[in-house]
Amino acid sequence: MANLFFGKFSQNYPEQIEGKFYAAGPEGTSWYGNLQPGDYVFPLFGGKVAELWKMDRYVEQAGTDRRQKGRAEFKVVKTFPEPIGLSDGFIPYKYFELNLNMLNKSVKSVKNLGFLSITTTTDAPEPENMEFREEDTRKLYTAPESAIPDSGNFKDGDIRVLITNSEDQKPGYIVEIQEYQNGSFNRYEPLMSLYEERNLPEERYSLNELLEWSREDGATKKEKYLRAVIDDLEERGIYLAVSAVALYDNVLVGRKRSASNSKAEKSRETALMAESTDLSEDIDSYDIYRQLLEHNPNMILYGPPGTGKTYAIEKIIENMEQHRTGTYIDFHTIQEDKRVEFLTFHQSFSYEEFVEGIRPVLDGYDSSELNANTSTLGYRIEDGILKRLASRASVNRVKEEEADIPAELSPDSQVYKISLGRRHGEDEIYKFCRDNSLIAIGWLESHDLSEWDYDKIFDSLKSEREEGSQAPTNDASSVDFFVNQISTGDIVVVYDGKYTIRDIVVVSEEYRYLPDSSSRYPHRRKVKWLRHFEKPVDIRNINNGKRLTMKTVYPLRNVEVSDLEPFITKIGAGSGEHSNIKKALPHYLVIDEINRGNISKIFGELITLIEADKRDKISVRLPYSRKPFTLPKNLYIIGTMNTADRSIAIIDTALRRRFVFMEVEPAPSVLAMSDTPSVAGKIDLEKLLTALNKRIVEKFDRDHRIGHAYFMDLNNLEAFRITWYYKIIPLLMEYFYNDGKTISEIIGTAFIDPMTCQVKPLSGNALIDSIQKIYQRTITAQ
Structure with missing residues (x-):
């Protein structure tokens, strides 16, 4: 007996729909499930079903790629007069x-x-007789026992999520999920079982409680949906769900999942979290963006407002990570790893905020004190957002290249200088430290200094000296730095000469006191040797030209971890050496409204460094810190540009040459694939957006079209009304200033007076009818 399936066809491969095949390898591949010749398949493509197919045969082919090794072929059984929407049909x-x-x-x-x-x-x-008529489409209601739909009756197949709403019960709790058949509602087992499985008795919350949890959990989409449900219940006593998927995700699944302590619970929660993760957008559809970024690490997405450019960037980054790791990584996880930075350019944004600048500071000022009169005004060089992210990318390259690097190593780690024995005099101390992967100092050899502070160290050193001798300030400071100030993850450079170092190490353990006969240096810290230089390296360029002193241990205030990365990873300018560059963790700088800033002013000399062939090769000396700076290859710059705000034709030529540009157009089909393809089951959002943009192009230009994001997540008529009157119409009035005639030709005279530009408020059925006329008029004209 033939079985019935739906097949998920990626928009990346439209040729499969046209050719009636699915290429996933030879028969038996997991991608085909249990599909057999003779089975029926509804192909899902672009959020719609246009045909019914019958599986014909499996065909094996020669090839190296999975898709080339075989495919399933189909024959068309029937074509529907109108494609059927996935969510609402x-x-x-x-x-x-x-x-x-x-x-x-x-x-x-x-x-x-x-x-x-x-x-x-x-x-x-x-299957061949299935017609998907409106009368065969279930309506899904959330309502108390007494509620009756606007139509006045229910029909067979309708679903009701029955909630409490009586004086002796707490309101808004789900009592049962029911199906209407033969004049009465009865328990609908498939949905009720799913609800009970996903919500333990103690986790079954009311609608208002779920709303509060969604706010606390930062689940914005869920919050919007629940707000719409509650508003309709309060106003009309019943909520009509356009999408069964949205009802399931936002109400029946319950609270957004989080980790649990119990092992069994953790397993259950992990499965549910995986199920509820929003992967509705096929990550593979962003392959083209990833491929372009691999060719050029600088990209600008441009398009009209509301086309989802920022959303696209999140998916591009997820695609990059999936391609790199082989597993899906949520964008917010990448953000939590501090590998993504967002900023918005504006006319006042400057080089000092972007790269580096001088900032005033109050020495000794405590922000908790209102009176800062006793503080001293000073200035310091502060990194901008680009330089901070570049530093993070550089430090992560060190961690990727070297094994067993302490997790504490970060761009904020401190850099210290140490002398291991006397140069050309006590080289056995240096060799002892290298052989044993540690750094060590002497002084107070008979004491464990674990609990000693600077004052105690100073007093003890002073007591060992003859009266009248020089105070042991430097020695006490060195011991204090070694014992109390240096932390795991800090970098230590080993002194060679007044400008040179011979080793770079990272501290891997806290201070230990280990007296033994093998060394008279009992104060020790375990370290990992990152780099030994056969020929000492001059670091004056990154130390503001300052010489290294003979003091045993002290911090190098002018040197950051990222300054040392070229020495550690052997990338130095022009060397081109880095075996693991492709494995390095990618970092992403997202610049919103990039065309609104003064590009030449903001980027300055770095406009050259962002080029792909200049990364890790060419460095410039920054004007404030006077340090050499280069951009790492594992830093990607992705900008967005609103074409309605400012024409991209006047974008800086130097910027244009260094970026690849990808247009992000309004995509009405995204609305058809969404959880809310229509409003109240009556306003077709895909058709509405298509009609509006067709007229805007005729009356103005394509850069001022309206993006699909304006119409996303409109869960009831009130949400649509607010968007229409307070977003769409004001946007049109901005585009066509004081031109009521043109605006009325786009949206109709029902919404605006063509002579006075006075907006006419509508609601309920009058609003629905007038909106429908906008796209029905366009369809008729075609």
Whole structure:
């Protein structure tokens, strides 16, 4: 007997839809599931189902890539008059069981699986007779027992999430999920079982409690949905869910999942978190952006407002990470690793904020004190956001290249200088330290200094000296730095000469007192040797030209960890040596509204360094710190540009030459694939956006089209009304200033007076009817 499936076809491969095949390797590959010749398949593509296919055969082919080794071929059984929307037509078809495949796996990525089975009801027609008429589409309501839909009645197949709403019960709790059949509601087992499985009794919250949790958990999309549900229940007593997927994700799944302490619970939570992760956008569809960034690490996404440029950047970064690691990594996880920085350019943004500048500081000023009169005003050089991220990228390259690097090593780690024995006099101390991977100092050899502070160290050293001798200030300071100030993860350079060093090490353990006969230097710290130089290295360029002193231990205030990275990884300017450069953790600088800043002023001399062939090769001396600086190859710069704000034609030519440009257009099809493809089941958002932009292009230009993001997550008519009147119409009035006639030709005279530009408020059915006329008029004209 033939089985019924839906197949998930990536928009990256439209040729598979056109050619009626699915290339995933030979028969038996996991991607095909249990698909067999003779089975029926509804191909999902672009959020819609346009045809019914029948599996014909498996074909094996020669090739190296998985997709080249074989494919499944299909024959068309029928073509539907109009493509069926996934969320509002296909999934709620009353003859399909609403199970996990339909509610979750149909819209979210499933690893190595392209075909999933459809469970049908006992009275379902044969696949070739399925028509997906409006009367066969389930309505999904959230309502108390007494609620009746606007139409006045329910029909067979409709679903009701029954909630409490009586004086003797707390309101908003789910009592049961029911299906309407033959005049009455009864428990709908598929959905009720999913709800009970995903919500333990103690985790079953009311709608208001879920709303509060969504705010606390930062689940913005869930918060919007729950707010719409609660508002409609308060105003109308019933909520009509356009999308079964959205209802499941935002209400039935319960609270956003988090880690648990219990092992069994942790396993359960991990599975549920994986299920609820929003992978509805196929990450593979961003391959082209990743490939461009691999060619040029500088990219600008440009397009009209609301096209989802920032969202696209998040997905591009996720695609980069997935390609690098082989596993999906959520964007926010990458952000938490401090590998992404966001900033917005504006007319006042400067080089000093972007690269480095001089900042005033109050020495000794305590921000908790209101009176700062006793503080001294001073100035310091402070890194800008680009330099900070470049430092982070450089330090992470050190950690990637070297094994067993302490996790504490960071751009904020301190750099110290140490002398190991007397140069040309006590080289056995230096050799002892290298052989044993440690650094060591003498003084107070008979004492464990673990609990000693500077004063005690100073007093003890002074007591060992003859009266009238020079105070042991430098020695006490060296001991204090070694015992109390140096931390795990700090970098220590080993002194060679007044400008040169012979080793770079990273501290891996805290101070230890180890007296033994092998050395008279009992105060020790374990270190990892990062680099030994057969020929001592001159560091005056990164130390502001200052010479190294004979003091045994002290911090190099002018040197940062990132300054030493070229010496550690052997990248030095022009050397081109770095075996692990492709493995280095990528870092991302995201610049919103990049065209609003003065590019020449902000980038300065770094406009040259951002080029791909200049990274890690060419360095410039920065004007304030006077240090050489180069941009690492593992730092990507991604900008966004709003074409309605300022024409990209006047963008700095130097900037244009160093970036690749990718247009992000309004995509009405994204609305069809979303959880909310329509409003109240009556306003088709895809058709509305298409009609609006068609007229805007005719009346103005393509740079001022409206982006699809304006119409995302509109979960009820009120949310749409607010967006329409307080975002869309004001945007049009800005585009066509004081031109009521043109605006009325775009949205109709029902919304604006063509003579006075007076906006006319509508609501309810009048709003719905007037909106429908906008796209119905366009369809008729075509």
